[in-house]
Amino acid sequence: MPLILTEEQTMLKEAADGFLNEHAPIAHLRKLRDSRDPDGVSRDLWRAFGEMGFAGVIIPEEHGGSGLGAVEAGVMAEALGRTLTPSPFLGSGVLSATVLKGGSAEQQAA
Numbered sequence: 708m709p710l711i712l713t714e715e716q717t718m719l720k721e722a723a724d725g726f727l728n729e730h731a732p733i734a735h736l737r738k739l740r741d742s743r744d745p746d747g748v749s750r751d752l753w754r755a756f757g758e759m760g761f762a763g764v765i766i767p768e769e770h771g772g773s774g775l776g777a778v779e780a781g782v783m784a785e786a787l788g789r790t791l792t793p794s795p796f797l798g799s800g801v802l803s804a805t806v807l808k809g810g811s812a813e814q815q816a817a
Contacts, residue, residue: 716782719775723761723786730755731792739793748793762796765804770815772804 712720731752739747756762764779766772773779780801787794807815 710778712778712782716778719764719779720782720786722759723783724789726756726759726761727786727790727792731790733791736791736793748795752792753794756794756796762800765801767804767807770807 731749735749735752739749753762760773761783763772764775764783765777766774768774783796783800787796
């Protein structure tokens with residue numbers, strides 16, 4: 708079954724694709740691989756990814772995210788996959804949102 712994106716989701720997809728095509732082409736992955744980067748990710752790229760709001764798509768707005776949903780997280784994951792961009796998106800952007808949901812109000816605020 709095809710997934711039909713809303714206008715907002717399509718804009719998110721286009722923004723993520725454009726950002727990653729410009730800042731993280733496949734040459735980016737090869738450079739990290741060839742330099743045997745100890746982190747395996749570019750901290751500068753991840754910082755810029757976060758500044759664009761992409762890292763927090765499913766983090767609630769009251770905690771600094773965009774407050775969007777699983778489809779938007781999937782849109783981001785697809786964009787990362789298209790350029791083979793190594794990133795901590797799953798751990799930082801998706802799992803952290805899940806942990807936030809399970810915490811008390813005090814834990815969420817912290």
